[in-house]
Amino acid sequence: MNSQSKSTSLSSDLNNFIYGVSRRSSQNAPELTKIGINLLKNFPAARDAVLEYFAMVFHDAVNVSLNQSDYEADINTNGSLESVSMIGPELCSLGQSWAPFIAPWCISLIMDIATKKSNIPNATLQSTEPVRVLLDMTTQNLTLLNSDERAKCIDMMLGSWQCSWAVGWVGRAEPALVAPRALALPPDAARAVFAHLANHPPALAHVRAALVDMFHEAIKEDSKPEKRREVIPYLLNLASKSDIVLKALTQDIEVTLSESVLERVSAVCAAQRHSGAWEGVGPGALVALLLRADVRCLLLLLQCAPTYLYCRQLLEYLLQKLEYESLFSDKNIPLLTSAAEESDLVREKLLTGNQLERYSLARVLILVGYNLPSEFVSTISYLLQHSRDDATLAMLVRIISGTITMHIPNDSPDINMDTERHQNYIKTGVEYALRDAMISDTEIKRYFIEDNLPKDQKTYLHYYCLNIIKLLRWENSNRVGHLRTRPIGRAVEASLYRIGGALQEYASLLRVRPECTMASLDEMPTCHALAEVLDRVDMSGTKAPPPSVEVILKVVQATVKYFFRCLHEKDIMDKLRGVQTACRLLRKLCIHSKLARAVALRDLLETAMFREEKAFGSRSVVANTVTSNKDWANEELLIHLNQKHGPITQLTQSHTSVFHAGIIGKGVRKQNGTDNGNGIPPILTTNNELLMAALMSCMDGNSGVVEGATSVSLLLVELVSPDVMYNGLPWPDEDFTKQVSIERELYMRGALEGCAVARAALRRAAGARPALCLASALLRAAAATLLHRHRALLDRHSQSAEMARERAALAELLATMTLGQLLPHPLSHMLELAPELTASEIVQVLRDCLWNYTRDHVPSPALFTCDATGLHWRDPSTCKPPATYTDTLRLIIQKRISKLGHLYPIMFLNLEKDTQ
């Protein structure tokens, strides 16, 4: 160790430093800084001097960076900036034992700089590199201090008003220390500190803690009167100046101002209100404060309003102020913004609150909704879904009309545009509510899990519909001024497609019904409600633009579905009411749209014949595909039964090759087919009549019945006939059917006979002349098969069930054709004649009188003339059948005059008379 050289001068570093500092310039700054850092490490005693030098460097650096423009010079060109960048990390990393020296130095340096540069904006100053380094150093070192020292340092900073920004900055590291101390400052200084703290989100909790502490301290029973007097006005004053304070104060306000606290506060206020400090916090100031506050404050105010008179006054003042302020659309009111953010809370309160709360919140929501259409929409949607009583619905009406008419002068030119816009919002609201209600129905609810479902629990969609219905009723009563423009009705009309869709979904048998959701409830009440909604709106296009094709199709399909669901209702009243509604709907839809009619008729008939045939007592038309295959035991199968006979069955073409007749896949034919139902299903059943009513309601109006019946006929042909050939009007030679189309005819006859609906529909078509002509193919099929069977049976089985069926079928065919005026006068009496005839006579009559006549007089609409009233009519006087077709009848009657004589004058005398 070279102690001699050291003894003369403590060290060369020290000498260089002393020498260098006396000739300080920006050139030697980096070098001196290096020496200084070395000195700090090796000669801790020199720290004061070194730090003083560093402080000078910082001052220089701040000057430099304030004067240089952004891109003028990089950091290396200036010595002091370079030094600063060296000093920063060094002083940060010195460690805990150094912190008690470094931290106060940093702080006094900040204060120095802030004081010197007080004419420069804080933001500029803060953004300079040296100040940033310095602040970092301060923060770093503060964290190393123990709490006492830290508190001391922060107190030091708070003493100087110029560097409140620095306190805010540094305070981010120690918000818990800074916040309470800042509160001891006068409002302006405290505001500056808090403003800077506000940039640091975690500080909020500490600020809040400090504020709440102060507040609670102030309202304590035993606190010193002179101390506590100032606190409340002080806090309010501070809050009016600082956003973060307001935020901190109002956060969880309902926790801070619990009921007991409120009581205490009101006592304190009453005692002190007249002192000087309270002058600044009159109602005007409070309202201004509340305008900036959270919506929870408003809720609290509402909660207190019943208890305290001044709360009510304040509330009214606030609402009026809000309404006034909202007139300036460019203004942004935090209370309203907050209300929008917390709109769920507000709306819930709107449902559950007391009257004052509800009315006040409705006013607030009007303002919110006016500025934020999305909130308007969701408010509507929410209330439509959750409202359960008239009062709430009335609130909704008020909100809607309030928002629409909030401040449109009546003479404003754009009033129409604006109303249109709002009408759109309402429509969206209605749609959203529908969608949400449907979604809520599929959500799992606690009720189900805990198994305490209320007895009359309805689905959400049901409630929604009930609300809509109620609103529509109000609207239609024309007694509610606010609803004069039919906002709801128009909205519902505009969203028919969705409502139709909803009805279709709920009426669908295949709907998914998850456990423990509202969807698992019985859906029929909901369907009824939906149908009622549809029923209540106007679809004719008289009050609003007519619904589009898509909408019509949707609603028609839904209605048909609903109709068939109603048929299955147990309760007869529900059933009839539902069916009536459906019919009304169909009528409304079809009256203006042929398309709707076509779709409705097809849907009704198809469903009735192929899907719901059970409800009408019909047999399945296509037996094999619809009924499920039975699991047959091996020995029951035809193939096995036949194989049992062994080698004898080898002869081909021999009638002995088949011993057991039947349908392949269905086993041996049952002799008296019990499973097919005995005989022909009856036409006159409730369901059938209801269906007919529905069909008829599709064909209302001018010439609607004929057109409708025509389409019914065509539909029947389409649905019953197995192919597209031979469906034309003309009847061919009777031989032709025998040779070519008998199988087809048999099939069609079977299908028609099994289906009561088709037969009933055919009768209706017969009534609406000339619609029956178009079902000529069906009639022909019946006639051909009758002819064939009677011929085959002759007299052998005259008493059998089969015979009875044939006769009934014959009677029906004759009745239908007669009704349809396809058999003119004498021929029309075949109906009365038929029961008395033997099989061979029937064959004759059928061939000569019916078949041949119809073959020669093609049943076509051309036979019918339209009279002045628009009715189609075949005049009996002009279409007497020639004698060729009636002679057979005449001969038969003459032959059996004893029995049938009474018919002779009816059938032939007039005829004779005419011919003479």
Place this chain on the structure above:
Amino acid sequence: MSLSDLKHQLRKYDFPICAKEALIRIEQLLVGRAAPSNKQLDIAMDVIAEFVFCEVDRRGNRRSAGITPLQELQLIDVICEYLSTCGNDTTKNTIFLSLFGGIESQRRLKVLSILASMAVSASSTSVLLAVGVWLQQMGCSSALSLQLVENIIRDHFYLNTSNQNTLKSLAITAPQFVSNFITAVTELYMHDLQGTKKLPPRNLLEVITSWVFSNPTLCMSAQLNPAALPSGSIPMAAVTPLAGLVHWCALAPLYIDEDQEMVEMIVPVKRIKLENERDHPTFKTNAFNKVLTEAELYTKLHLAVLHSLRAGRRTHGPPTAVNAQHLTGLTPHVQACAHQLLKRGIKLQNDRRLQDCLDRIGQAVQVALANGCVYGNISNLLAALDTLPENRLLRIIIKTHQQII
């Protein structure tokens, strides 16, 4: 030369130079005669106040601002240079004591502190010796001395912890300073009766142990080498650190929780051996050198103190090493401790730590008495020791020595 002329001349210079010049003038004023007159002393003091420390302005009014830290540094540089170049110890001590002797302001103490601390950093022997003299003259346990010592400890044992080797070598270069320094340090720690146990930091303990252990005569060095004082001044008796160290060693077992320390045992870090790298032989021996726990350090220090006590025997003249009264001061600490143990219901004979403490007291007292190092009221000491809890060694020692007296 009259005061005004002197001042007039000095005022021609700027700050650091004027201090340098002033020191030369003061040396001329104070040294060389039998004793400086009161007037000369006054002149010297005025010059020091105005030109060295810049405490007053030219009209004799107090300056409120004083000198900046940078100027302090310059001043210290000047003083150092002066002290190092000054050949004569008496002159040096005279100037030093007149600069810092009558300290009335904290400013001068601060300068002194920085000066002393920097001298320690740089191992500047001449300055350290002067500081040692200052400590002795001010009294090692005086408030000012303690303040100075605290500053040094903070600088060198808290802020700068990388200079242990430099510090250890001070015992050789400036033993008088070290001796006085230790005396003052022993006053700082383990002296509070109740409440917080203020223990010396570990590195301070290590350094002191190393000092005392390596040089048994160190503790006596302040007494063995009397300071060269200016003529006419009264030399103050040097107090050895031995009593204080006995104090520390005796109380250490009570204050230090060995179990707690076990946790702090540093596990030697396994080094990854690189290719081509040979283990340095010194590193190996270092690795075997076990790091001592604090309790072990105190044991080592205790041994060193016993050695030093044996070296403290004076062939002629009255004993000067240890003041009996100082040792008596131990008893209240031990008794307080014993009280607490009793409160917790622990038998005093079975408490290993208390017995350890009593053993160490016994050993130290025995060695001191046997070597005739103790001055003051020995019978009082023995009577005080008698009030301590039961300990076999102590009992024997007390009996033996009471008989001798």
